[in-house]
Amino acid sequence: MRTPRILILGVAATALIGAVSTGTAPSSRSAPQQIPAATTTTTTLLTHPGKILAGNCFQCHGTDGINGTFEGIAGESATELYNELKELQTTTEADEAIMKVHANGYTDEQLRLIADYFSKVPTSVRK
Numbered sequence: 001m002r003t004p005r006i007l008i009l010g011v012a013a014t015a016l017i018g019a020v021s022t023g024t025a026p027s028s029r030s031a032p033q034q035i036p037a038a039t040t041t042t043t044t045l046l047t048h049p050g051k052i053l054a055g056n057c058f059q060c061h062g063t064d065g066i067n068g069t070f071e072g073i074a075g076e077s078a079t080e081l082y083n084e085l086k087e088l089q090t091t092t093e094a095d096e097a098i099m100k101v102h103a104n105g106y107t108d109e110q111l112r113l114i115a116d117y118f119s120k121v122p123t124s125v126r127k
């Protein structure tokens, strides 16, 4: 009589597992499918040492350099951004006066971090 008991237990356990997975399948399956891409990117950007420095830029260029009052700077190459910021430090153009002040507020190392941060914001979310 042992075999049937084990069989019954096995069937019952399988049914229980099946019921539990069926019951939770829709929400637990759809959530991880949507989250990974965003989470991977966000986690990288959240821990990036340039993020706190770049926060000042968000005020005009938008959060993460997207959708701001002024032009988007997300996804530009880090070298280009850095070089632009260095040029802006000594600009004599009147319409670049705002950026001249901002670019002069950081050390070269900080500008590199800021440029690197914005370069890593995915261009797919840039608007």
Ligand code: HEC
Pocket (backbone or CB within 6 Å): 053, 054, 056, 057, 058, 059, 060, 061, 070, 071, 072, 073, 081, 084, 085, 095, 096, 097, 098, 099, 100, 102, 103, 114
């Ligand atoms: C008070 C608003 C303001 C803030 C804050 C600000 N910017 Fe700007 N930024 C502007 C304006 C306006 C322009 C366009 C005129 C110009 O080129 O100076 C500009 C232009 C730029 C440009 C050149 C244009 C381009 O698309 O490449 C870069 C690069 C830039 N900003 C980066 C930054 C970074 C990095 C920070 C943070 C350290 C920052 N900005 C903070 C207003 C701002």
